[in-house]
Amino acid sequence: MTIEAVLSTTLALIIKLSASQALQNLRPICGVADELEKLRRALYSIQSVIGDAEERQLKDKAVKSWLTELKHVAYEADNILDEVNTLVLRRSSDILNQMKNKVSDLFSLDNPILFRLLLGSKLRNVLKKIDGIMIEMHKFNLTVGTQLPQRNRPQTHSFIIESDVIGRDEDREHIVNMLTTNFSDDKMLVVCVVGMMGLGKTTLAQLVYGDLHVQKHFELRIWICASDDFDLEKIAKRIIESATGKQCDLANMELLQQQLRTLVEAKRYLLVLDDVWNEDSHKWEELKNLLVCGDHSSRILITTRKEQCSTVMDADMVYHPKCLSEDSSWVLFEKSVFGRNAEKQPFMEKIGRSIVRRCRGLPFTVKALGSLMRFKKEEREWLSVVESEIWELESVEDGIIPALWLSYNDMPSHLKKCFALCAIFPKDYEIEKETLIQLWMANGFIQYQAETDMEIKGHEIFNELVWRSFLQDVKEVRNHTSYSQTVITTCKMHDLMHKFAQLVMSDECFPELGCVELKTIPKGIRHLQVSANASSFLSDRHRSIGTILFPNRFSRVVKKLEFLRVLDLQLSKIDKFPAWIRNLRHLRYLDLSQTSIPKLPEEICMLVNLQTLKLNFCHRLTELPKSIVFMCNLRHLHIDNCLELRSMPTGLSQLQSLRTITKYVVNSSTGSDIRELQQLNLGGRLALYNLHQVRDAVIAKEANLDSKPNIISLALCWGASDYQSYYAEEPAENAEGVLEALKPHYGVKMLSIAHYPGVAFPLWLRDVKEFRNLQEVHLEDCKGCLQLPPLDQLPLLEVLHLRQMEGIRHISNNSKSSAVHAFPALKNLVLNNMRNLEGWFAYEELEAVQSFFPSLILLNIDECPKLKTMPYIPTLQELLIVRSSNETDTSFFSGQRAYFKQLKSLNKLTIERCEELALMLGDEEETRAMSISLQNITICYCNQFVSIPGIWNLPFVKHLEIYGCSTLVSWPFMILQGLKSLKTLCISLCKNFTGLSSEMHSSLEDGYLPCLEVLDLLYCDALLELPECLTLRLNVISCPCIKSLNAAPKCLTELHVQNCWELVSLSKDVGHLSSLKHIELNDCPKLRTLPEGMQGLTSLQLLHVEKCSSLEAFPEGLQQLLHQLKGLTIRDCAELERRCKPGGEYSHLVSEIRSTDIGNTGPKRSTPKQASDPR
DSSP: HHHHHHHHHHHHHHHHHTSSSHHHHTTTTTTTTHHHHHHHHHHHHHHHHHHHHHHHHHHHHHHHHHHHHHHHHHHHHHHEEEEEHHHHHHHHHHHHHHHHTTOOOSGGGGSSHHHHHHHHHHHHHHHHHHHHHHHHHHHOOOOOOOOOOOOOOGGGGSOOOOOOOSOOOHHHHHHHHHHHSSOOOOOOOOEEEEEOOOOOOOOOHHHHHTOOHHHHHHHHEEEEEEEEOOOOHHHHHHHHHHSSSSOOOOOOOHHHHHHHHHHHHTTTEEEOOOOEEEHHHHHHHHHHHHHTSSSOOEEEEEESSSSSHHHTTTTTTEEEOOOOOOOHHHHHHHHHHHHHTOOOOOOHHHHHHHHHHTTTOOOOHHHHHHHTTTTTTHHHHHHHHEEEEEEGGGTTTTTOOOHHHHHHTOOOOHHHHHHHGGSSSSSTEEHHHHHHHHHHHHTTOSSBBBOOOOOHHHHHHHHHHHHHTEEEEEEEEEETTTTTEEEEEEEEHHHHHHHHHHHHHTTTEEEEEEEHHHOOOOTTTTEEESSSSTTTTTTGGGGTTTEEETTTTGGGGOOOGGTTTTTEETTOOOOSOOOGGGGTTTTTEOTTOOOOOOBGGGGGOOOOOOOOOOOTTTTTTOOGGGGGOOOOOOEEEOOOOOOTTTOOOOOOGTTTTTOOEEEOHHHTTBBOOGGGGGTOOOEEEEEEEOOGGGOHHHHTTTTOOOGOOEEEEEESSSSSSSBBOOOOOOOOOHHHHHHHOOOOOOOEEEEEESSSHHHOOGGGGGGTTTTTTEEEEEEEETTOOOSSOOOOTTOOEEEEEEEOTTTTEEEOOOHHHHHTTSSSOOOOEEEETTTTTOOOEEEEEGGOTTSSSSTOOEEEEEEEEOOOOOOTTOOOOOOEEEOOTOOOEEETTTTSSSSSOTTOOOOOOEESSHHHHHHHOHHHHHTTTTTTOOEEEEEOOHHHHHHHHOOOOTTTOEEEEEETTTTTOOOOOOHTTTTTTEEEEEEEEEETOOOOHHHHHHHHHHTSSSTEEEEEEOOTTTOOOOOOOSSSSEEEEOOOTOOBBBOOOTTTTTTEEEEEETTTTOOGGGOOOOOEEEEESSSSSTTTOOOOGGGTTTTTOOEEEETTTTTOOHHHHTTTTTOSSSSSEEOOHHHHHHHHHHSSTHHHHHTOOOOOESSSOOOOOOOOOOOOOOO
16 A cells, blocks of 8 residues: 555544544643654655655665555554544543443553553654654655645546447457357367456457347356366356356255256356466366266357466467557547547647557556546646656566556545555455445544545545446345345456555555465565464564454454454354454454354443444344443444344444444333434444334334435334244234334335234325335235235336235225336336235226336246236246145136236246146147247146146247156156257156156157256156156156166266165166266165176266165276276275275276275265155
């Protein structure tokens, strides 16, 4: 970080301590006022020449060394002054008196005599060092300069708008042709884009990824950032998450590889691996082996800076994008500088083109310089950039080009230090905006101003950094919290900017260190993120560390770090509050989320500087300390999902700095009064619980929610948690009046109301004009309400979840005039356990209104037994219908035979326990509209569609799953013959399914299911026989009756057999499957032999045999192939293990295999039991 930034922080603290009120609390230190004044004058003198010194340090090592020493002394001064300020805070509050009996001499600063001796001595020592630095400073003849005033920019540019990509049309076309052209080679192709940092490789890949031709050509598109950590498990998880759009929590590599291969199995996919650094061919082969099961016309697009990567990853085609031409660079520069309406002076183009030429055609550099020049209006300002000595540097450490130094030096000091701290995050890390601002605050980078909240200033700084292109990829992510959501803003840093931030912070910040790197930690390190136990590598010489992040682990080494300001211990395995934390008197940010601590000690209030305390998902936390009300600087208290927290400390209203409290639990017995919120200026997310204990609307009104404009998400719950209603013995009184009084500010975007016992919703929720900003509404268990508010008229509502609303009969109660534009923006609708819901409109004649749900994408109808109609929703892409398992009303949907007729865009359909709808799939007229778009069908616990079969004329369906169908005995031939494009077929939990069907065998021979690639037979207790269908992957799992795998599809590439306890043999044809690459046999205790002739498995790469205790030897043909395997696993097979271990008959063959796992005991075999739903 620049010394200018450090000095500005220290000077601000000196000014604060020089105030008369602060000096009054510092009387024990003799001459403190004089010493503070001396320090202030010295630092101001140094600050006047810092600009010249920081530019000269790039070429003058002596100046650089002087600046480094100055920085260390400035930090030392800052720590001492912070100690002084801490004492001022304690003495100006009532903490010492309150805690006198509980805390004695924990802090020497609280002893006036010791304080006078220690702090006085420290201040004088710092002044002595500063004097020496000033003497040395005069030797450099540094030029006194002034910083240009910060310029305000037009409001329209507070967030950067991504400019159209310039000069890459030819590159895009070339790569698209590479990806979509069908080549004669019958294999997946790898295309590699190689180029230097800042050239725009990622942007080019994004252009290709979003190209319309590419979208149509590939069935599945996957994008992941591979970064420099090419770990197979991490890569597999990212691919699964990108392909499914859901978080992957699988921790077992075996499960990961199975799901990954299932996702890409036989699909024509495009996988983009962005920013690859891997130079280990073995790692690439491991990943590639999991991907080859896709369609041969699949493509992998790699972007990398290293030519060696393209060789290691066996690229079929390599593309080298060129730098932008000078003309294209100028167009991009113009867009960045002038926008649409900005004034262009005559001198600007001539000087600007000179600047552009120095960018050497690198798009990122052009944009960075454009951001720098945007508000420079004077010719001298433009000339100062083009004539700067920085351009004389060929490069600045590790390829960082001079243009970024110019942009960086142009920023005011508060922006420089905020940007530089971003170096603590790993490359490609998705940074949460709120957390980043809190870290800036904790490090003193955002100074307190009485007229402006630090958070507001933090948002301005964030936007400024985005506007200047130092941060990018800003997006809003919906984060699920219980039954409601909050929106999190995230950003990333371009690789070039991340590298630059690391250069700026090279002597202060170490991101994501392992044990090896930790040995090289320099003395002056300030910010550290550790991914390994660092206790043996940190010592007293590292006492200056101010930020330490231990994601997923805990280390006691932090006891030594007395100057810590940021401590992140989330996910640490601690079950009680570490006592030493209360000694960290400088601490501003503490994260103990997802730990097992049951409570915090009362002594925590001694952390008077603490601004942010995070305790999310601390499921054992039962209470907060009463003394928390004395933490006068506390601004953010995060306690989401602390389910055992049943009350709040009395007196929270004293925390006038508090800006966020994510959860407040009313408890009349402990004095947790909702009126505590009255004077608090809260924002973000607020969830109120136990509202049944608020019995007076006047008291509720005093919470003053309608005067809190910064609250974005509000949850109101008449219970102790989202999952628990209030107790029957505590009946709610005046619930309607209380809810009416809890009216939020009209700016709220997300609203959740749960377990509300009233009979009507409040008047304010019916005012669609005032609450037009609502984007998301969750209503749950409001059993007494008979009518919904006019949610259909909210213009911005995108998400609506209604659960257990037993009194609701219709979604909309509006007249025809207001129904014309019902739910204009709604995209996600969930109706769960709405037992009495009968229709969409109270007026039946409006059911055919075609503007109802004009934007809806996802519809989930779960246990709504009386709902009999489906509105016209041409935009719907995903539909899930679940009927109550104990519902006996046979009229469900019987009155409508046009349920699917209007679903023109439906892609995914799930039907569970709804016989009538499943039967409709055999009605060609009913399904005609969705026959082109529908690709995924899941049928659960429906029986009649099998016993009364019809041909499903759905030629584009690719994936079919049938669960829990007890009437399914043989292959559903009638259903399957209409599914010409079917690629994946899964039959699971069908207890009577035997697989026997002569009709199916003959039909398959005639070419039915010509595209089938994956066949899954799971938990089918009666399965006896497999079909001889053509498939690439066969999974037979937990089918206890099958004795022989009678079929061996000729094109099979993978065979997985698990938990088949009666299995005795495999098909004799297995040995002739020349395409078979992977065999897994797991928990088949009666399998005694493998078929002879397995030498025909010429493609076999992976063999996994586990818990097959009767299998004692490999046939001779398989023995001949062992040496060519890439992976072999043998577990819980005693005799096989003996033969494969050193000294055994197969040991010389196994020794040549790259990856082996012989004899690692797995879990004991489970006994047969009733299968659970594998979904």
